[in-house]
Ligand SMILES: Nc1ncnc2c1ncn2[C@@H]1O[C@H](COP(=O)(O)OP(=O)(O)O)[C@@H](O)[C@H]1O
């Protein structure tokens with residue numbers, strides 16, 4: 001097994017507020033990890049620190065075994081151009097798709113490849129079409145986002161992230177803003193990526209996805225990892241009262257087995 005992402009004693013503070021209180025996380029290549037936790041527990045902040053949209057207050061992030069940043073006298077310094085290249089290797093998809101409304105689907109997917117990776121137009125286009133095929137939307141290449149459903153927009157956002165050739169993909173509640181009947185198509189795309197061997201860290205409230213797709217589930221509570229384990233075990237037999245309550249809140253109205 002090769003370790004792709006590791007965080008070591010990762011802390012993040014916003015002013016007085018300590019959001020991440022020392023996260024040690026290790027993700028192997030090809031693994032799908034689902035991160036569960038209540039609102040405000042620090043899930044988004046953790047993902048944002050892993051791709052350096054936020055700088056950790058202390059602690060380290062390792063990619064392919066190499067620490068990001070250079071340490072001098074206990075302080076870690078980050079170089080912005082290096083962080084830029086890190087961000088291309090750590091793809092991220094958000095709850096809100098943030099597609100450019102004035103660009104077609106194809107142009108949206110090409111944009112980052114052109115500006116950040118400096119890929120030429122022909123290569124960017126070819127790569128974009130491949131990724132659109134992967135998410136099942138080749139026929140929408142020439143459409144504007146306003147003509148797509150929420151589920152389709154989210155799949156375009158996934159294709160856009162994939163087109164940057166990331167080593168790992170981070171998903172932050174990507175189905176939370178969708179109408180219920182559109183959730184399935186996005187989860188299906190994510191499942192397919194997992195099956196293809198993509199390394200993924202997914203924040204989601206879709207316990208079915210966690211149960212069936214994740215290799216490992218982490219439960220984040222108040223900035224620390226409270227429980228961790230294989231989904232079948234941790235979702236059926238959580239060890240802490242806190243996680244029991246969290247799961248009960250999610251399954252109050254589930255039909256009995
Ligand atoms: N940029 C920020 N500035 C100040 N506080 C923030 C910022 N981002 C997040 N927080 C706070 O950090 C805590 C954790 O937020 P977040 O990581 O978004 O939690 P989650 O994704 O689990 O709901 C919350 O109390 C939130 O208000």
Ligand SMILES: [Mg+2]
Pocket residue numbers: 043044045172173
């Ligand atoms: Mg969040």
